Amino acid sequence: MRNILFSSLIAVLLLAACAGLSDQGASVVDTPEDATEIPLVSIRLPMGYIPNVQYAPFYVALDKGYFRDEGLDIEFDYSFETDGVALVGANELQFALVSGEQVLLARAQDIPVVYVMAWWQDYPVGVIAKTESNIRAPEDLSGKRIGIPGPFGASYIGLRALMSVGGVAESDIKLDSIGFNQVEALAADQEQAVVIYVNNEPVQLEAQGYDIDVIRVADYVELASNGLISNEITIAENPELVEKMVRAAMRGISDVLANPEEAYEISKKFIEGLEQADQAVQREVLNQSIEFWRTDRLGYSHRAAWENMQVVLIEMGLLDEELELDRAFTNQFVE
Numbered sequence: 001m002r003n004i005l006f007s008s009l010i011a012v013l014l015l016a017a018c019a020g021l022s023d024q025g026a027s028v029v030d031t032p033e034d035a036t037e038i039p040l041v042s043i044r045l046p047m048g049y050i051p052n053v054q055y056a057p058f059y060v061a062l063d064k065g066y067f068r069d070e071g072l073d074i075e076f077d078y079s080f081e082t083d084g085v086a087l088v089g090a091n092e093l094q095f096a097l098v099s100g101e102q103v104l105l106a107r108a109q110d111i112p113v114v115y116v117m118a119w120w121q122d123y124p125v126g127v128i129a130k131t132e133s134n135i136r137a138p139e140d141l142s143g144k145r146i147g148i149p150g151p152f153g154a155s156y157i158g159l160r161a162l163m164s165v166g167g168v169a170e171s172d173i174k175l176d177s178i179g180f181n182q183v184e185a186l187a188a189d190q191e192q193a194v195v196i197y198v199n200n201e202p203v204q205l206e207a208q209g210y211d212i213d214v215i216r217v218a219d220y221v222e223l224a225s226n227g228l229i230s231n232e233i234t235i236a237e238n239p240e241l242v243e244k245m246v247r248a249a250m251r252g253i254s255d256v257l258a259n260p261e262e263a264y265e266i267s268k269k270f271i272e273g274l275e276q277a278d279q280a281v282q283r284e285v286l287n288q289s290i291e292f293w294r295t296d297r298l299g300y301s302h303r304a305a306w307e308n309m310q311v312v313l314i315e316m317g318l319l320d321e322e323l324e325l326d327r328a329f330t331n332q333f334v335e
Contacts, residue, residue: 040073041241046084046096047076048153048226050180051271053286054200056263057119057293058097059270061252070244076270081153085229089113094234095245099123099154100224100309101318103328108319112232115329117246118301119253120225120292122218125158128202129193130186131211138166138215147178147191154226155195158217160316165220186210199288207281221312224305224329225292235330246333250299257293260286299334 047055058076061067067074077084084096085103089111103115127146129135135144141163149155163170178185182194183204196202198216205212217223228249230242256263264286268274274282306325313319 040068040071042073042075043067043095043245044075044077044093046079046081046087046093046098048079048081048084048097048099050078051076052200053264053267053271053274053282054197054289055270056260056267056286056289057249057252057256059252059267060255060263061248063266063269064252064255066248066251067245070248072244072248080150085111085113088229088231091231091233094230094238094241096229097226098229099157099226100306100329101154101157101313103224103229104306104310104313104323105318107323107328113229114232114235114327115224115227115301116230116235116242116333117228117249117299118225118295118334119227119249119299121295122292123154123158123221123223123225124197124199124218124289124292125154126196126198126202126214126216126218127159127162127193128182128186128196128205128212128214130189131213133192133213135193136213136215138162138220139168141166141193141215142168142172144192145174145176147176147182147185147194149180149182149195150177151175155197157313157318159195160318161217161221161223161312162215164312164316183208186212199292200285203284203288204281207278207284222305222308223312224301224309227301232327239333242333246299250334253293253298256286257290260290297334300331301329301334 045058062074081098081102084093085098085106087093088096089106097119100115103113106113127135127141134140146159148159176191178191182196182201185191186194186205187208187210194201198214202212202214228246235242264283303325306329310319310322310325314322
């Protein structure tokens, strides 16, 4: 696992060299004749997942012009978390949305990413199974066939955290990489359990009439969750850019918390097929997601969650030693 990010980084650097990758250019907004042209900084933002209502805060911030107000031209990139970490760490991109454990795993390999804004307040990963499978606690995972998007990212770390709690070794399970097809795989009994985001797949399966049990990582350990990362170079040389990105994103989050229905309607502009999807299910996915974002200190990252994450990763053998956590995350851009 410790080699995954390193391999991704090498691949990214080779691609960048071949393709002349650059994301620090600027575009120009059409303005009235009596106005000054405003250059926009182009930002490609890796999201870590497919288009989904879970990204409503960023859809709202783009649709309402919050990014543009800050002089930013945003392009959403639905690539894997590890790819986003590697690109940001190489300073080929300035920002990405990733889960907290990816920051620590990257920094352990001297990839200088920094978590600059907390978005999810609780770790949203879990494992679900049909009720008749009697998989209701971490120890019940032993001997089971489990589907997962892949052996990477927050889903994999969440699963390993639950296995650690239950005393289950990876050799005790059959792990299948199934992409983002957890709902279909469990419904068809292709897998006995699947690793999911608690706010998403359980809602879909229950709407289809399945009785399921959910094992939530957050019920067993507090971990640093999904948020916005940048890198040490950008923070040192262009802190204003980080401030602008964080400010626009936090405006989007705040708007979704205040008006979920408006956010849902805006999301339809960015998610192909959302108009034809089950509206009750998708609205509930958004509502469940919102509960993970609520906090009295929007954007603030708690040190205890990072300490816990580090302990878990060390116990899992994914970190060899403790890191300087004060260099892994910062609240300077949200305070």
